[in-house]
Amino acid sequence: MALQIDCDEDGSIGLDEFCELYIDGKFNAAEQESLVEAAPLLKKLANDRNFFGRFVIDSLTNNLSDQSDNRYGVGSLILRNLGRNSFLRVNCWSSHQDFEYIKKPDAFIYEMAHDHNFNFLTIGYFGPGYLSKYYEYDYSDLDGYIGESAGLKFIKERNLKEGDILLYRALQDVHEQFPPESMSVSINIMDANPAFQYIYQYYFDTDKNVISHVMSAKSSPSIFEIAGALNDADVDDTLAHISANSDCDMTRYRACKALVKSSNSEAEAEQRAKLGLDSNRRMVREMTRRYVSSVLQAS
Numbered sequence: 406m407a408l409q410i411d412c413d414e415d416g417s418i419g420l421d422e423f424c425e426l427y428i429d430g431k432f433n434a435a436e437q438e439s440l441v442e443a444a445p446l447l448k449k450l451a452n453d454r455n456f457f458g459r460f461v462i463d464s465l466t467n468n469l470s471d472q473s474d475n476r477y478g479v480g481s482l483i484l485r486n487l488g489r490n491s492f493l494r495v496n497c498w499s500s501h502q503d504f505e506y507i508k509k510p511d512a513f514i515y516e517m518a519h520d521h522n523f524n525f526l527t528i529g530y531f532g533p534g535y536l537s538k539y540y541e542y543d544y545s546d547l548d549g550y551i552g553e554s555a556g557l558k559f560i561k562e563r564n565l566k567e568g569d570i571l572l573y574r575a576l577q578d579v580h581e582q583f584p585p586e587s588m589s590v591s592i593n594i595m596d597a598n599p600a601f602q603y604i605y606q607y608y609f610d611t612d613k614n615v616i617s618h619v620m621s622a623k624s625s626p627s628i629f630e631i632a633g634a635l636n637d638a639d640v641d642d643t644l645a646h647i648s649a650n651s652d653c654d655m656t657r658y659r660a661c662k663a664l665v666k667s668s669n670s671e672a673e674a675e676q677r678a679k680l681g682l683d684s685n686r687r688m689v690r691e692m693t694r695r696y697v698s699s700v701l702q703a704s
């Protein structure tokens with residue numbers, strides 16, 4: 406499971422001092438060892454029981470202007486940029502009884518096992534904490550297609566209680582979260598190296614122990630769908646070129662799928678599908694095969 410870090414630090418520091426010490430200490434969130442070394446500092450911040458309340462008051466009185474770059478979902482607040490592609494974030498975890506959960510339960514990614522394509526160090530700050538089932542897997546073993554056997558190994562389940570510190574290791578730890586018994590808050594030091602956007606993030610079906618969904622930020626599926634729908638010969642040539650040559654398997658697949666989907670006849674669709682079915686990349690072959698068979702089933 407995510408690496409548990411024991412820390413009996415009982416000192417306390419505020420948000421400004423934390424940021425100064427973290428930045429001056431030249432911690433590097435891209436390195437797991439460095440995040441482990443930052444654990445006592447994070448514990449000190451969490452020992453300040455008032456800093457988050459003060460932050461919320463400041464944020465509210467400034468019309469949340471400090472959250473304009475926040476691309477995360479409901480319940481996440483960006484506290485500070487920490488430099489070196491890292492930042493400090495707070496997550497609020499709604500329980501079954503809380504309005505945010507009742508309004509939009511999918512917003513919290515509860516009961517969806519997933520990995521992370523970045524490291525982060527987390528500490529339980531408030532409340533009983535979310536429950537997680539923890540697994541481990543080997544990213545390098547996977548081609549990355551939906552339905553692929555994931556080799557998840559169940560480790561244990563536990564809550565992230567107040568003061569608990571865990572290091573979530575990129576491409577190694579998987580967890581499936583469940584709502585806490587009451588509203589809970591955790592603080593994260595996040596690794597935001599842009600390179601991670603080019604690495605897949607997976608969701609898993611833990612019953613079947615397979616990949617159930619692949620997240621890839623390298624290309625947008627909708628732009629391919631739109632391009633295919635144009636039925637323009639030059640655009641189609643470009644899609645075919647991308648499908649054969651992109652350095653990203655998911656991008657190859659999305660280009661191929663757009664061509665198949667926009668075909669004007671069954672024969673054309675079969676011809677275009679060969680781009681993916683004959684690919685030298687297994688991920689592309691399997692995703693195309695899966696898509697083609699789903700289309701056939703639907704027709």
Ligand SMILES: [Fe+2]
Nearest residue numbers: 519520521580
């Ligand atoms: Fe997660």
